[in-house]
Structure formats: C-alpha cells, structure tokens
Amino acid sequence: MEEFTERYKDCSRVEWAWLQDLYSAVRDRLHPAVGASLRVPVEQLAEAVLRSVRRTVGSQSLPVSYTFVSVSELLSRQRTSCCSSLTWSTGQYRERAEEAEQAVPNHKALPRTNLLLIGLLCDGRASGQCDGFWRVRDVTGSVHCEVLKSSPLWLGKLMLFPTWNYISQDAPGQESGYLELIESPICVIPEPTASDPTETLSEVIGVRKAARLLRQKVSAGVRVCVSGEVGVVCPLLVIAGKSFFCLILAEGDSTVPILVTDPECVYWRQCVCVGQSVCVSALRVCSVRGWAGHRVLSVTSHSRLHPNPHAQEDSENTHSQSDSRTHSQSDSQSDTHTHSEPDPHRPQSLTDTRLQEDTHSEGDPAQGGAGPADSVYPVRRKLSRIISYRGRISSVLNAEAGLYEIDRKVGLCLAYQPLRKWCSGLRPGAEIELQNVHFLFRPSPFFPDVVLCVCLRSSVCVMAFSPLRSKVATLRSDGPLLCYLLERNLGVSEFLWLCYCHAALTERLCPRWVCEGRVCVVAGRLLQFVLGEEKKRKKRDIYREMLQDPHSCPLTEYCVGSPSVCVWSVRELCDWMEKESWESLSLSSLVPPSAPYLTQAQLNPLLSWSTHTLLMHSGSAHTDRLLVGVLEFSSSRASVRLVDQSAAVECVCVENNQSEDQYTAINTAWTGCLVCIRRCTLVMERFLKTDFPSWKHLDQHRHISHRHCRVYIQVCMEDLHILSPSASMSTILSERRREGGRTAGVKEGQQRDGRREEEEGVKEGIQMDECSGQSAQTGRMKRKRETEERRERCIKKPRDHSNHCDDPSAVGSASASSDPCVSLLFRVDSKQGVAFRNLQTSNETRGLRLSFVTTVTCLGDVQRWDRDPKNGRVEERERAGGEKKMELQFVDSSVRWFPLLQPGSEYRLITLHTQDVSVLCGSSVPVRGGVTLLSSPALLIQPQWRIHTLTQSLLCAQIQTLMTVSEVLHCSSDVVSFYGIISQRITLQEERGQTSAVQSLINAKDGVVERDLRVRLTLQDSEAPDQSLQVYLDLSHTPYIPGLLAGATVLLHHFQRKVSVVRNVYCCSLPISCVTVTGFGSLKPRPPPPMMHLGRWAPARAEQSIVGRVRAHVVCVLSLQLKWVCSLCGSVSKQAVCTRSCPPCDSTTAVFQAEAKVAVEDGTGEAQVWFSTETVAELLSLAVTEWEGIQRHVRVKGHLRVYARGRNMVCDVDPDDPLVRYLCALCSSSTVCRQLCLTCSLRSHRPEKAQLRKVSRGEREFLTKFPQSLQLHCTHIHTSH
C-alpha cells in the first residue's frame, strides 16, 4: 500500500483517501480473482486500474466522488434501480433523462449514483454453467449483465465499466438485480490476443464454398473456417439442460447454417448480430437429428469467432458506442423501400405511410381502434411478411406473455421465443432492433393493428438501454400463459385473445372466485369454448423453423381478427343494457293507432311499462360477446344471479328438454359454478312515470317525471357452459360419467365429454420439450399440471356468509370434512310465493319479513352423518321410517332457496356441525285457546342450513298437476293452479289513496323502485291459443318477478278464480300465490276469433267466447256522438279551451273522440254494436280528409250528437247546422247501412233488467218483456262492402 500511495504524495487529502480505497478494493476483491493468472503484484494491478480510470474520465484529476463498489455490495445494498457513469457530465445525464421522459410519458428517469464498478467479464463457466450470458464477477460474487454489443475478446478480462444501469428486482427467490452496460467495458490490462487471427484466417472459405461443401457427401472430418455476413441469429435455446444457438451466414443467395453447441462458445450469442461480418474457425460438417436430410456446420472446441477485420464494425475497446447507435438510427430513417423479401440488414421504422398503405390494402380505414365494439372482422387467414424493425418500447402490455408496445402503435409479441430469464433490457424507453420478425396486420381486435411477432428465426436486440425507471416483472419460465401456448401450439391470434381474456378474468374473478394461478386454466377453457372444435395443430419443428428456407413457422399464417369475441364483465353488460334500454325507447311505438284520441288518463298508463329484449348470440354482428361469472342465489330477491367482482345481474333460468319444451329446474349444484354464457336474451324493462297531455307531446321529454329500468338476462340452462364446476356439480358430473351417459341429461353429457377430453388433453398433450428448450421442466410441469387438475376447485367460494351455500373447504381440504351433520330427505309437494309477511318467529321482533312456506313430504327419518353427504347418492337408511307431511318455513336470507325448490323434486336438507336429530324434526303449532290446529309440524329453516337437489321432477310430471287455461275457464274451483303463455301485460294504474304499509320496507330491503305495482296478464292456453284468461297480479307485497313478458310460459300456483258479471272468468293473485317463469318466446300466433251467429251468441255470452267475428247488416245508426274533450279532465273542450268551470280547468289540450251505437242483425239475431273513435270513420265510410274536416267543424262547438228518432236522425241543438244535416243524411244512407264483417267483443256492463215495451198489433196494444239485446264492442272492421 505504501509503495502505491508513495507516488501520490502531492495529492490532496481527499484524493489520497480515494486512492487508498482504490488500493484496498484492488487488493481485496480483484487481485485474488485475477492476480494469480496474470502474475502481477497488487501494486501493479492498482496502477493499471488507476490508469484505466484516468483514461476513462479523460483527465488527470481523480473522480473522488465515486465510490468503489463490489458486486456483493451492489446486489445487497442497492435496493433501487440506478445508473452510474464516469464519463457523463451532469448536463449530459439530464439531457438524456429529459429526452427519454418525453418520449415515454409517465416514467421517471433512473436516478444517478456515483459508483465505480470493476470486475471480470465472464460467461459463467467459472461457476460451471455456461448459459451463454455475460456476468460481472469479483471475489465477492457475480451479477448478470446485459451488453449492447460485445466482443468475444472480452471473455475473462478484468474490466472497468464506465457507464451502466443497475436494475434491481425485489422478487423473492430471484437474484436481486442485473446490470445493463451502456458503454462498452474498458480492459484494465490490455494484453496481446492469445491466438493470432491472421494465421487461422489464411484458410478461410466463403459462404458459397461452404454451402457447396455441405452438399457434398464426402466432407466428414473436414475442419473449415468460414467467413461471411450474419443473416440470421436465432435465440438461445436450452434443451435437456444444454444451451445452444444457430446462426446463418449469408453471401448473395447462398447461406450456410452454423450450430453453436459447444458450451464454451455459447456466449457468442451475445457477440453476433445480424449484418455483422464474422469469421468462424474450426467448423465441422455434421447432420442434425431433428432436421433429417440436411447438413450443417457445427463448432468444435477449437472454434474461434473473429469479427471480420475488414468490416467497419469494431466493437473491441471502443470508447464511443453512441456513435454506432446514431449511425444505425439515421440509416434506418433513410430507408424507405419496401421489403417483400427478408432483408436482414436494414431495420426500419414503420413509417406512417407504410402503416397507411397496409390499412388501405385491408380495405378498412379504421385505424388504431382496438375497441372491441366495432372491430368485427370476417375470419380469414393471411400470410405474414418478414421484416426488420427498429423502435422504442413505449409500454409493457403483459411481460409474462411477452407482449410489448413499440412506438405507441405497434405491438410486439415475444411469446414464440423462449422466455428471457431477465427482462434483458426490454423496458419502457429501450430502443430495440428486430430482425426477421413477422409483420401481422390485425391479428386480434384487442391489440394494436400492427403486431410484430418473433419466432425462432428472429432476433431481438437492444440498441440502447432505457434510461427510465420501470417496474421489472419477475418472469417465471413456467408462466401459465406461455405453457398453454406451447402445449396447444396456439396460433398468434388465439394466443393474443387468450392474453386478453386472461387479463379480463383476473380483473373480474381474482381473487374472490379464482386464484391467480388458475386464471389461465379458466381462460384456456374459455378459448376452447370460443374456438369450438379444436383442429389438430402442427407441432413446432425447431430446426426447420430456424434453418430451413423458405421459412415456415407457426407465425407464417395467421387469422385476421379472430377470435373477436369480447368478454364482458357484468358491470359492462348492465351499463350497456341500461343505455340501450333508453336509446331504444320510442314512445310513439308504445301507443296504439288510436293514440290521437286518447286523453291524458288513457294515454299515460300505456307508457308506464315497456320492455326491450335482445338476443345475444354468436354470429350476430355487434353482439359477439361472452359473459363470464359465477352463479349465485340472491337472498334479498329470491332469485338467481350472475356475479363477478364488478356487479351482479339477475338471471331467469329455464331448461330445455329434448322435446324443446322449457321448464325451470335449476339444481342447487349450480351455486358457485363459474359459467360462461354466449347465448341469452337480454331483457330491459322500462318503468316510466309520465304526464303527457296528449300524443302530440310525446317528443317532449319534460313530461317524463320519473324513469328507471330493470335489466336482467334470460338464459337456457343448456346455454350455460361450465368453466369450473362447484363441488356439488362435480359430484353430479362424475356420477353421470359413472353411469356412462345413460341418463336423460344428454346435453350435460356432451358438456362433460368435452371436459373429459380436455382433461386428457392436459395430461398427455404437453409437447413443449423442444420448443421451450426446457425439457427438464416438462416432467415437472406435467406433474404440476396434474396436481393442479386434481385440486380443480381452487375456485374459492365467497367468504361472505350470507351468499354462499356450498362448503368451500370441501374439496380443498379433504381431511377437514369429518364434520358431523344431520340430514333429512324430503319431496316438495307445493310452495307458496315469496312475499313480505307479518311473521313472528321465536322471540325476535314482529315485523314484515320476506318469507315463503313449502309443504313437503319427509321421505324418511333424520339421519346422522360423519361428514357432509352433500348431493351424494341417497343411502337406503335415509328412506327408512315412513313418510310424513311437514311445513318448511323460509324466512329472510333462507328465501334464497326459493328458485331451487320445485314441486315433485326431492332434496336433502343438511345441518352441519351437529349430531342432534331433533333439530330437523319440526314442531307442531301450539294449540291456542282450545282450538286444535290440524296443520302439519313446521320447521323453520335456519340461514346456515343447506339444501341439495337430489332428483328433479320433469316438466310433464309437474304440469300434470296443473290445469290449462281452458280448464280454468270451465272449472268451478275457487283456488286454481294452472299454466299458460303470457300474451299481454298491462300495468294497472295506481289506486289513489291506497298506499301499502309494506312499501317503504320493500324499498329499503330490495331497492325496489316500482310502487304498488299491479299488473294484468293475459294468459293464453298453450294448446288452444284462442282460449285466454286475464290474471290480475298484485306485486306490491312481493319482490319483483322478472320474466313476466309476452311469450313467457308461466306456472301460476294458488290463484283465486273469479267470475265477472258478464260471466267472464278471470283470476286474482292471493297472498300465497306463486308465479314461476319456465320458458320464453314461445307465443303461438293467435287464430282469428271464431265466426259467431248473433242468435247463438246472445244467450250463451261469455261461455261461448268473449271475442268473435260477426257478419251482419247495419240496420240503423242509433246514435253518433262527436266531441272534443279536455285531455286532463274529460270535460268538453271548445276551441281547445276546457269548459269546466267548477273548479276551473286551465288545460288547453283537447282530443277528439267519437262514438257510434249501431243496431245490426245477421238473420239469426240482432245486437247493438258500439264503435269507438278509431272505427267510427270506417263505419261512416269517410276518407281521412273528410274525417279531419268533420273534426275541425266540431272543434268550434265542442260537442255534437245525433240520434235516431223513428226513422230519422235528429239533433237536439242546432238542427239546421250543415254538418248536422250532413251527418243525419249520412247515417240513414246506404253508405252506412250496409253489410259489414266485424270483430267484436262482448261489452262488459251491468246487465239491465229485461225491458218492457209496448207493441201494437192492429188495434191492440201489448206490453211485452224483451230480453236485453246482445251488446258488442267493435274492435275491427274487416270489410266495408
């Protein structure tokens, strides 16, 4: 030390201390590592180090602000990424940082530290692993490093590193960071090269000659030295633990492949790049097993790599790397000619003109729009082009899947190359050069239009490291996405979709339902579902892919924009539906043709409820969407929901059986199943509160005082595709598998078959050994996969107690399932509807609570179990003990079982953590006041109890217990249960002054917005469409029932049958009534009403039919009334001013109304027919203009009535008015009194007593009792001649 410091006595104190540090650093860390081999003393080494530092800094002053750092110190102490440079001034550093920050926004530059790093540059052979990567080593340890351009002469030399980035990674189990050498290292002790290149180069042959040599048969044993330009550099592969790579030298049309397999030469991968001239010595000719019939050159242990002395490239000990950088940059920019063939030498930027050119050739001007909504391309395959490209990474899209974005518009996919252990400098802000990459245009609508994709023949080279800080993702070599890609040999479009789907699912399901590691499995299943039939894909052949001309690889051909299916979150769905709900609203389409004649009170109820349905299915242009979510049963609404982390949407589920009839039979096992839905009906129900004065105001939205919508989906069970089954569903599926698919559930069988194939696929189909180059991992991976398959349901159940019904621990921990429980087998006989009822249970407070009751038959005694039997097979003992009736009460959150309990089906009720059989025995209602109740014992279902569906009743069995609509019409029971198809739904007006007490409660609990909702459904007989029945439903005490739409099949239990005064039959809901929607969209066209004879219709009335067609002759017009009425109060309006005076009405909106009463006869009998406004004009045979003219005339007076007196028509006021005279004449003329064909309905009115009329015959007068004539209302005039 003294000897060394002696020479610098003149130095300042600081410099002296710095020199001491230098000396001890050399003595402790460097000399032990190199001193022995170089045979130099410590002092001499320290001198050399100091010289190189001075040379680097470029002045005699010492960089005293810099601290010597050892490799281990760097790794252990440097927690944040940083950069250090001996050569940059502060200004240079800032300039560089600012430039980069501007180029890639939202990123900050790496902070600068003053560290001085000196070490040996080696390739890991000292530690016994020649993996082909550079490492910087000193006595304390070694660190991975990335180099821009390296020389084979650096190997094993002691180097000073002037400028570098240190990128720290704080992932557990990883090395803590790596180096990016920005400037080339400087050799501390320059020494003559070991072998003289000129000697070997004397026997150099060119590429053409070498290619000829390879074609000759007798070339074995020859050692050659080949010189040429590098055309292709393949990535480093690892097969069975051995690293190797290929490169292709080119000269004109001739190429010669060189295989670099020798471990000591593998580091050349870092030293060669496309376009460089090199000379490789001591190559031998050999054949490759994986590439039959072809011969290649292979390196030997004597081989050396020489950068061609004649080439411009001089990467040895250069001090100015930035020169070469700018050189190639300008080179790339000046290059604009198009590449129809691989031209590896000139990388280029995809200029805008280039992009545009491609866009036009696609015939679609949409650019850059990765939005899934408008990006549906026809599925077609296209060939990719091979290009070279240079650009700057602007963001990392998905590091694990190797997806990046360059220059903010181009995608880069590295997934088809082996994963880089380190991110190898691919950070935002890095400039990269891609050689021989595939140019794909619109491979996926979810990624940039242009995607560059690398294969095993491409090389990715960092040209300038990023000066920016970035989060460095830890990349696992067994990343699930890449593994899936290799297992399935996916095409690039499919892989990109998988990545899109993976990200979407992670966001929506992770970690609540799917753990992170399983997302890819689910995404893979979804991909398979989307692709449908999976075609056999070619396995990758690595040698062919790397070496063969013309080039062929999985990227040569790709699908344009397919799959384009967009995976919607529940939130996106709901938002879209709400938006669509209002955008599709057209008020004028909701009102009938008679709308112009309706008053405010008549018009607005027609607008109060409307519905909009859309079929979501594959193939429809703008709805190629997919829903993914977990099925859950909502306790607050007694309904089924599809949920993800974003939202929940209600589902009306129906099941199709083979005969296409639909019936509800949702099994309890569906709870917790992760499903995807591609086909369903989106239903939007709109509720409006409006006060439109007349139809003319429909475009004025200020008259809408309140609006809201309910959105939900209707789905057939067979359209639910299980992505991950619940524990109970797995039981069902495996049970069916065991039965060999003999059961009726054919479609679920198909689903299951698909699954089985898929599982087998996972087990046998791993063919990643060669491609991934990590065959050692294959076995491990495979085993891992299998175990993963076994613990299939790592799908987590919601922790939320009220929401889950299945035991989450059941599969995860088999040992924990020795939990005692008791069970009861029962069959549902009937169930009541869910409603808010006044209940008192145990000692809780009295109040309105959501509840329902089912009567069941217990099929045996209560059983004890060691572990939860769930929905497993029924054991014999469970049926022992005889049947007995019981009432099950479901209150509050237990109402979630409502949609699952169906009459006729069998269930198992389970109480966990107990062995006490009395829990499920039920209790009789206590006798009060000496009154004996004859009811069955009752059991209050506790929220934590569970119910499992065991057997499901079929539609026919259920339906058999119900009446049809026609049977209801003709039966005499008071309470009926029946089924039919809804043909019409009308919201009834709120009854004024009657506010229900429960309303506020329902609002609070359910968020219900409809108040006192009462609807009238017209139910059609499913077999006889002419038979229909009106059902009045009071929904004010029940949770909203979705699915009550025209066309839906409904089962109605416990409804009151009533008969009106005209003997019209209708039904009303009772508090115990239960409505079940079992199918939809099956409304049969209603046949035309029957032809009726008046003589036969009159006595039978409603028993015959309510609606009928009549062919009759108009005898005379009994009365005709024309008037303008106030839309608000209905009083007569003159000149649009309401005439009501007490209290005065200031409405100025009037509507025209007309009514005619006509006597008709058809030979069998006679009837009085009423015509309302919309039919009067046709009755009078008036043209539109005439009719409008009459309306204008009446406007002045407001009111006009003519009626028959004797044979004439008269008017009480103003008989001389021309209009009156015209009308009187018209009504008596043959224009009106003619033959007509009418559709009429019975007019509902109180039957009057038979009339007494005087009849004179001759001179005698008789007083005769005439029966009330048949009174009809005309709804339609068919013929007017």
Ligand SMILES: [Zn+2]
């Ligand atoms: Zn390729």
Ligand SMILES: [Zn+2]
């Ligand atoms: Zn009025």
